[in-house]
Amino acid sequence: MQIYRARAFTNKSGINGKAVLGNPASVVFCSEMLPSHEDMGKIALAEKAPMTAFIRQQQDNFFDIEFYTPAGERFGLCGHATLVAAHFIYHKYGYEKAFFYKLIELDDTCAEIIESYKDGDTFKISMPAYKPTILKEFTLDYAEIMGINAVESVYKCNQLNDIILVLKNTELLRKSKPMFHELAVVLAADNIRGIFLTAPSEEDGINYEVRIFAPHLGINEDISCGSANCSLIPFWHERLHAHNGDNFKILCPYNETAEYYGGIEIGSYDKENKRIYIGGLISEA
Numbered sequence: 001m002q003i004y005r006a007r008a009f010t011n012k013s014g015i016n017g018k019a020v021l022g023n024p025a026s027v028v029f030c031s032e033m034l035p036s037h038e039d040m041g042k043i044a045l046a047e048k049a050p051m052t053a054f055i056r057q058q059q060d061n062f063f064d065i066e067f068y069t070p071a072g073e074r075f076g077l078c079g080h081a082t083l084v085a086a087h088f089i090y091h092k093y094g095y096e097k098a099f100f101y102k103l104i105e106l107d108d109t110c111a112e113i114i115e116s117y118k119d120g121d122t123f124k125i126s127m128p129a130y131k132p133t134i135l136k137e138f139t140l141d142y143a144e145i146m147g148i149n150a151v152e153s154v155y156k157c158n159q160l161n162d163i164i165l166v167l168k169n170t171e172l173l174r175k176s177k178p179m180f181h182e183l184a185v186v187l188a189a190d191n192i193r194g195i196f197l198t199a200p201s202e203e204d205g206i207n208y209e210v211r212i213f214a215p216h217l218g219i220n221e222d223i224s225c226g227s228a229n230c231s232l233i234p235f236w237h238e239r240l241h242a243h244n245g246d247n248f249k250i251l252c253p254y255n256e257t258a259e260y261y262g263g264i265e266i267g268s269y270d271k272e273n274k275r276i277y278i279g280g281l282i283s284e285a
Contacts, residue, residue: 079226
């Protein structure tokens, strides 16, 4: 096995004097079969990265891929780790385009093909787009657990089991201080993958911001997240009256430290084919 480590969604110039951290991922390249689920979990625990991807070459530029959290739990879909895997494959094989075959557990187990490609200095991937549905009867008080006193609306991505809290401004988003233990208990009990805070950005050139939380999976706050945009890009595409294929610039402020922002992502929505495209710069860890 060969292990490669890098950060996705970095930005060399930063924003308003703040550096952009980028989200680390470990990629374990397996020359033969993927390890057992138990062994992959143990390796992910040892790596301690926000996500560890395991890849195996099927043939040419087609690869199997699996994701594991720092808690050693199998994970359905991870954008930033796929981008790091695409970056590794490009440097190992020279493929500017690669396809990842992933079994995704939704209502039924189905196969998903994630396409990755090099676009200038960035790497991008194509993932399924899911239009979130508004929760008119929202009984659980997530707002209190998240440390927020005002929520504009609440949505759910049913396919990925994500909860989206839409806020009026980024001040509320950035000041949120969740009670992680209580949040982990509620998310696990409700079988929710993650909870997102999102708001229109006041930064020049940024369309919207998002913070991502999944403490029950060993990720109190994710530095930045590609797969969150499977539902967020369709949501903001409609909210901002965008045209098909318009680019969105997305900031993950990641307020665990005042020194850094988490990540900068570039995304777009192909409404006709129900796909999103998300990408960014990669830097080696």
